[in-house]
Amino acid sequence: MPLTEADVQWVEEAKLGLWEQLYIPALVDGLKTTVGHIFKKKITEQYPEDEPKMPANYRGVHRLNRDEAGRVKCVACYMCATACPAHCIDIVAAPAPADWQKDGREKYPETFVIDELRCIYCGMCEEACPVDAIELTTLYDLTGLSREQMVFDKEKLLSVFDTTTKAGTDPVRTRSGKLGPASEAPPGA
Amino acid sequence: MPTVYVNDTPVEIGTKRLNCVQAAELAGQFVPHYCYHEALSVVASCRMCLVEVGDLKDGKVTMQPKVLPGCQTPVKDGTVIVTGEYAKRDPAVPALPYDPNYTKAAPPGERAKRAQADTLEGLLVNHPLDCPVCDKAGECKLQDFSYKYGRSESRMVDVKNTPPNKPQLSSTITLFTDRCIMCTRCVRFTREISGTAELQVVGRGHHEEIDVFPGRPLENKLAGNVVDLCPVGALGSKDFLYKQRVWYLKTVDGVCNRCSTGCSTYVDTNKDIVYRLRARHNPAAQGHFICDEGRYGYHHANAAERFVRPVAKVEGRFKPQPWSALLPQLKAELGAAVGANPKGVVAVLSPFLTSEEAFLLGTAFKALSADVRLALGPVPVVGTDDKYPKNVKGEPVEPVKFTIRAEKAPNRIGVEEVLKALQGELIPFASVAGESLSAMWFAGGYPEPSHLDALIPAGWKAPALLIAQDLLPTAMTASAKYVLPATTGFEKEGTFVNHSGYKQPLPRAARPPVETRGELQLAHDLLGRTGLVQPASVTKELAAAVPYFA
Numbered sequence: 001m002p003l004t005e006a007d008v009q010w011v012e013e014a015k016l017g018l019w020e021q022l023y024i025p026a027l028v029d030g031l032k033t034t035v036g037h038i039f040k041k042k043i044t045e046q047y048p049e050d051e052p053k054m055p056a057n058y059r060g061v062h063r064l065n066r067d068e069a070g071r072v073k074c075v076a077c078y079m080c081a082t083a084c085p086a087h088c089i090d091i092v093a094a095p096a097p098a099d100w101q102k103d104g105r106e107k108y109p110e111t112f113v114i115d116e117l118r119c120i121y122c123g124m125c126e127e128a129c130p131v132d133a134i135e136l137t138t139l140y141d142l143t144g145l146s147r148e149q150m151v152f153d154k155e156k157l158l159s160v161f162d163t164t165t166k167a168g169t170d171p172v173r174t175r176s177g178k179l180g181p182a183s184e185a186p187p188g189a
Numbered sequence: 190m191p192t193v194y195v196n197d198t199p200v201e202i203g204t205k206r207l208n209c210v211q212a213a214e215l216a217g218q219f220v221p222h223y224c225y226h227e228a229l230s231v232v233a234s235c236r237m238c239l240v241e242v243g244d245l246k247d248g249k250v251t252m253q254p255k256v257l258p259g260c261q262t263p264v265k266d267g268t269v270i271v272t273g274e275y276a277k278r279d280p281a282v283p284a285l286p287y288d289p290n291y292t293k294a295a296p297p298g299e300r301a302k303r304a305q306a307d308t309l310e311g312l313l314v315n316h317p318l319d320c321p322v323c324d325k326a327g328e329c330k331l332q333d334f335s336y337k338y339g340r341s342e343s344r345m346v347d348v349k350n351t352p353p354n355k356p357q358l359s360s361t362i363t364l365f366t367d368r369c370i371m372c373t374r375c376v377r378f379t380r381e382i383s384g385t386a387e388l389q390v391v392g393r394g395h396h397e398e399i400d401v402f403p404g405r406p407l408e409n410k411l412a413g414n415v416v417d418l419c420p421v422g423a424l425g426s427k428d429f430l431y432k433q434r435v436w437y438l439k440t441v442d443g444v445c446n447r448c449s450t451g452c453s454t455y456v457d458t459n460k461d462i463v464y465r466l467r468a469r470h471n472p473a474a475q476g477h478f479i480c481d482e483g484r485y486g487y488h489h490a491n492a493a494e495r496f497v498r499p500v501a502k503v504e505g506r507f508k509p510q511p512w513s514a515l516l517p518q519l520k521a522e523l524g525a526a527v528g529a530n531p532k533g534v535v536a537v538l539s540p541f542l543t544s545e546e547a548f549l550l551g552t553a554f555k556a557l558s559a560d561v562r563l564a565l566g567p568v569p570v571v572g573t574d575d576k577y578p579k580n581v582k583g584e585p586v587e588p589v590k591f592t593i594r595a596e597k598a599p600n601r602i603g604v605e606e607v608l609k610a611l612q613g614e615l616i617p618f619a620s621v622a623g624e625s626l627s628a629m630w631f632a633g634g635y636p637e638p639s640h641l642d643a644l645i646p647a648g649w650k651a652p653a654l655l656i657a658q659d660l661l662p663t664a665m666t667a668s669a670k671y672v673l674p675a676t677t678g679f680e681k682e683g684t685f686v687n688h689s690g691y692k693q694p695l696p697r698a699a700r701p702p703v704e705t706r707g708e709l710q711l712a713h714d715l716l717g718r719t720g721l722v723q724p725a726s727v728t729k730e731l732a733a734a735v736p737y738f739a
C-alpha cells in the first residue's frame with residue numbers, strides 16, 4: 001500500500017537557544033561519561049594475553065568422554081550423527097572387544113570422526129547422546145593449518161576430554177565422567 | 190454371507206477360515222501381535238493380540254467375560270471383535286447393542302487396551318532396553334507397540350535377568366538372549382519350515398531361553414529367516430551386525446538373482462551400497478521366506494575386485510578406457526567383423542540379464558546383420574533342487590514349503606523367450622563354444638565367477654575380438670580383448686521370469702559405480718539411439734515385439 005499524505009507526520013527541527021549554541025554543556029555531558037568509565041571496574045578483556053573464562057554451557061570443541069576404565073564411553077548408537085543437522089559426524093561401529101563385553105559393552109565406535117569445520121556447534125549431538133559420551137567443551141579458539149587438521153578423530157576427541165578434565169574446565173553436563181548439575185538425576189536417586 | 194463385526198464395522202469373510210487377527214485386518218483394523226505369523230503354527234504365547242470377542246445373535250450381543258488371544262480365536266458368522274482401538278473407531282458406523290451389564294464394568298475396548306498395556310509391561314520386565322546399541326531399533330515391534338499401546342514408565346524395581354549372549358548359536362546368527370520376548374517364532378520356523386529343528390526353548394518362567402543342543406548349531410540354508418522373523422532384536426544377523434542403523438536404509442522391492450525361484454526381497458541400501466536383503470512376502474513367487482544363499486548373496490556388488498570401468502587389453506595388460514573413445518572403437522571393430530563374416534559373430538546373452546536387456550542387446554546385434562547369432566549364456570546348475578522342510582535324516586518332507594533351485598540364474602526363461610522371438614531358434618553357449626569365431630560379445634553379469642568358469646569348456650579358445658561384460662574376473666574376462674563392467678541385479682531395472690514363468694518387475698535399488706554403463710544403456714548406444722535409455726519404454730517395446738511378454 002503506498003503511503004498517503006495523511007500517513008506522514010512532519011516534525012520540525014528543534015530550535016537551538018543561545019545556551020545550546022555554545023555546545024559546551026553537550027561537551028561536558030559527554031566527558032562525564034568518559035571520565036566516569038575511568039573510575040569504574042574495567043570490563044575489557046586483554047585477549048589473547050588474558051584468556052577469558054567461558055561459561056560452563058559454552059558450546060565449543062567436542063570431546064568424547066571416557067568411562068571409569070578409561071575406555072571411550074560412546075556406544076556407537078549413531079544418535080548424534082542422526083541428530084546432527086550439518087552431517088559432520090561419521091561413525092563406524094563394531095562389536096566391542098571381548099574384555100569390554102564382560103561389562104555389558106556390546107558395541108563401540110571403531111572410528112568416530114567429527115568435521116569441526118562443517119559443525120555448526122548447535123549442541124544437538126550432546127542433546128541426543130543417551131550415554132553422555134559426547135559433549136561440547138569451553139574450548140573456543142579452534143585453529144588449524146589445513147582442513148585435514150580440523151577433522152577430529154576418536155583419539156583427538158578423547159584427548160580433548162583429557163585436556164579439559166585436567167584443566168578443570170568440564171562442561172556443564174558431566175564433570176570428569178560423573179554427571180554434572182545440568183543432567184537429570186537417575187531415577188530412584 | 191457370513192459377517193464378522195470388528196469394532197462395530199461389519200465385514201464379510203466369505204468362506205475363508207480366519208482368526209480374529211486376520212478378520213480384523215480384513216476390516217482394516219490392525220491387532221498387534223508378536224508370536225502369530227501367517228506361515229507358522231499358532232501358539233498364542235505372547236498375549237499381545239488380546240481382543241474382546243462376542244456373538245451377535247437375534248439382535249443381541251453376548252460378550253465373553255474375558256479377553257481372548259485373537260490369533261487363536263476363530264471367527265464365524267456373527268462374531269463380534271472389539272479391539273483395544275475401539276475408541277478410535279469410525280463414528281459413522283452405528284454401535285452394536287452391547288449388553289449393558291458388559292459395558293457397565295468398562296466400555297468396549299477398555300479391557301483389551303488394558304490387557305495389551307499390561308502384556309507389554311510384562312514383556313519389558315526383563316528387557317534390557319538397550320535400544321541405542323540394538324540393531325533392531327527403528328524397526329522393532331517391541332518399540333513400536335510400546336510406543337503405541339504401552340505405558341511410558343516401568344514399575345519394575347527388581348534387578349533384571351541378564352542371561353549371557355550366545356554368539357556361538359550359529360556361524361551367521363547371534364542371539365542377544367536378554368532381548369528375547371519368547372515368541373518362539375524362530376523355534377517354530379526351524380521345526381515347521383526348515384524342518385531342521387535346531388532351536389528350542391530351555392528353562393522355565395522368566396528363565397526361559399532360546400538355545401541349541403551343544404554341538405548342533407543353527408546351520409541350515411534357511412537359517413537367516415529367523416532374523417527377519419524375530420520381532421525384537423534378539424536374533425541378529427552377523428553379516429549386518431552394527432553395519433548400519435536401519436533408519437539410514439532405503440528399502441526397495443527387489444527380486445533375488447541367485448536362483449530361478451526368483452524370490453521377492455527387500456533391498457536395503459544406503460548411498461548406493463547394498464547392506465542387507467530381506468524376504469518380501471509374495472505368494473506368487475516364493476511365499477514368506479528366502480534362503481541364505483540369496484540373503485547373503487549381495488557381496489559381489491560391493492566386492493573390491495569388481496570391474497568398475499571399461500578396460501582394453503594393451504600389450505597383454507588391461508588399461509582403463511574412456512567410454513567416449515571406446516564405444517566408437519567397439520562399433521567399428523564389430524562392424525568390421527560382421528562385414529568380413531557375419532556368421533562368425535556371436536552375442537552371448539546370459540540368464541542374469543533382464544528380459545529387456547537381452548531384448549535390446551539382441552536387437553542391436555540383429556541390426557548389424559541378420560546372420561549374427563545370439564546364444565544363451567551358460568546356465569549354472571548346482572546339484573539338485575533343495576526342498577524344505579527336511580526330516581531328521583535330511584530328506585525333504587511333503588508338503589514342500591520352500592525350494593532352493595539348482596538352476597542358479599534368475600532369468601533363463603525370459604532370455605530364452607527373447608532369443609526365440611528374435612531368431613526363431615535357441616542356441617546354447619556350449620554349441621558355439623566349440624566353433625572358431627571371429628568375434629564374440631559376452632554379456633555376463635555372473636555374481637559367482639566359479640559358476641561361469643565351470644561351464645567354459647576346458648579347451649575353449651577365445652575369438653580374436655572378445656568383448657566380455659561381467660562383474661568379477663572370470664576365465665572369460667581373462668581372455669577378452671575388452672572388458673566392460675556389468676551391473677548387478679540391484680542396479681538394473683527390468684523383468685525377471687522365474688522357473689514357473691512368473692514375470693516379476695525389478696526396480697533399481699542402487700546406482701552402479703560411476704564409470705559403469707548399464708547393459709541396457711550400452712545396447713541403446715549400440716543401436717545408435719541418443720540420450721539416456723528409458724527402461725519403461727524398453728519394457729513396452731519388448732511387450733510389442735515378443736508376444737510372451739505382451
